[in-house]
Amino acid sequence: MSNTSAPAVEARRLVKTYPGGVTALNGLEITVEPGTVFGLLGPNGAGKSTAVKILTTLARPDSGSATVAGHDVLRHPDRVRRAIGVVAQNSGADPVATGRDNLRLQGRLYGVRGAALDRRVDELLERFALSEAARRPVKGYSGGMRRRLDVALGLVHRPEVLFLDEPTTGLDPEARTAMWDEIGRLAGEEGLTILLTTHYLEEADRLAERVAIVDRGRIVVTGTPDSLKGELRGDAVHVELRTALGESGRVLLEGALGGLPGVHEVVFDGPRVSVRAEDGAAAVPALLGALERAGVAVATATVARPSLDDVYLRYAGRRYAEAESGTADALVLAGGAR
Numbered sequence: 520m521s522n523t524s525a526p527a528v529e530a531r532r533l534v535k536t537y538p539g540g541v542t543a544l545n546g547l548e549i550t551v552e553p554g555t556v557f558g559l560l561g562p563n564g565a566g567k568s569t570a571v572k573i574l575t576t577l578a579r580p581d582s583g584s585a586t587v588a589g590h591d592v593l594r595h596p597d598r599v600r601r602a603i604g605v606v607a608q609n610s611g612a613d614p615v616a617t618g619r620d621n622l623r624l625q626g627r628l629y630g631v632r633g634a635a636l637d638r639r640v641d642e643l644l645e646r647f648a649l650s651e652a653a654r655r656p657v658k659g660y661s662g663g664m665r666r667r668l669d670v671a672l673g674l675v676h677r678p679e680v681l682f683l684d685e686p687t688t689g690l691d692p693e694a695r696t697a698m699w700d701e702i703g704r705l706a707g708e709e710g711l712t713i714l715l716t717t718h719y720l721e722e723a724d725r726l727a728e729r730v731a732i733v734d735r736g737r738i739v740v741t742g743t744p745d746s747l748k749g750e751l752r753g754d755a756v757h758v759e760l761r762t763a764l765g766e767s768g769r770v771l772l773e774g775a776l777g778g779l780p781g782v783h784e785v786v787f788d789g790p791r792v793s794v795r796a797e798d799g800a801a802a803v804p805a806l807l808g809a810l811e812r813a814g815v816a817v818a819t820a821t822v823a824r825p826s827l828d829d830v831y832l833r834y835a836g837r838r839y840a841e842a843e844s845g846t847a848d849a850l851v852l853a854g855g856a857r
């Protein structure tokens with residue numbers, strides 16, 4: 520059995536380069552305390568799935584080490600596999616079999632049999648609102664039902680650590696909210712450790728007690744969602760310009776805006792200028808005045824409380840949406856990252 524005071528998941532300096540030279544992990548480090556929900560947040564291609572593959576013994580790192588439920592993933596992969604449940608991005612359910620038969624088969628694979636298996640299957644069908652659909656083939660299930668079955672499949676053998684790889688990708692908003700509620704309940708009720716990967720800022724904010732932001736194969740910052748947002752002093756003020764600025768225009772404005780009282784950080788991002796200000800609403804008139812004096816036409820100005828998007832911008836030096844779509848980095852000019 521694992522030592523309960525030890526971290527549920529610990530990864531040290533994981534490096535993984537795929538054939539063709541793509542460095543998917545570049546020294547990734549994480550520590551997940553038992554009984555918590557930990558969110559690995561990052562844009563597409565950041566390395567989240569590769570990290571999960573290594574932690575669930577499906578891939579080997581080039582270097583580095585990791586333990587899950589107290590077992591070394593390289594030395595004791597069999598012990599790790601018994602201690603974990605894995606819900607991969609693509610459903611592992613057999614579409615031709617019924618929901619109940621899928622759960623029964625999964626249970627048998629893990630050595631659960633007889634009355635204990637029947638009880639566990641009924642319990643999971645009930646819990647994931649699949650009792651009525653239990654005798655229907657999975658191919659007729661909605662996306663939300665399939666996803667709920669996937670999570671149930673990962674739980675049949677009562678794992679210590681559950682890996683959820685992008686649990687709500689592809690779900691409609693209603694099914695996503697239902698899944699969030701279910702993951703929240705799982706974490707609270709069963710004392711299970713959950714490591715989830717996501718590229719939804721809102722999902723990490725809502726579900727994870729601790730979040731690690733992954734960018735280009737390494738962790739750029741870790742903390743509770745609130746502590747990460749709290750590091751960003753004050754509000755974000757976003758000003759949309761009528762046209763994007765050239766390099767010289769940016770440098771000029773960086774001086775003009777960065778010098779305003781209470782303004783800490785100026786980030787140019789295409790036709791958008793974002794600043795951090797102690798009191799966003801109070802800073803808007805001075806900002807607009809400075810932009811007008813510089814001859815820059817403004818379309819809109821908005822004030823926002825700090826979000827994980829702002830945290831990402833600060834640590835990765837580009838907007839989250841841009842990293843997702845793979846466009847050029849934003850330019851952090853003043854009071855930039857770290």
Ligand SMILES: Nc1ncnc2c1ncn2[C@@H]1O[C@H](COP(=O)(O)OP(=O)(O)OP(=O)(O)O)[C@@H](O)[C@H]1O
Pocket residue numbers: 537538539541542543561562563564565566567568569570718
């Ligand atoms: N089998 C593979 N062969 C070559 N390159 C790969 C392979 N798997 C992943 N990669 C590359 O490694 C990098 C990290 O991919 P990974 O799937 O771990 O990221 P991710 O954060 O999980 O992204 P996504 O959300 O799209 O799954 C990407 O550049 C990806 O193209």
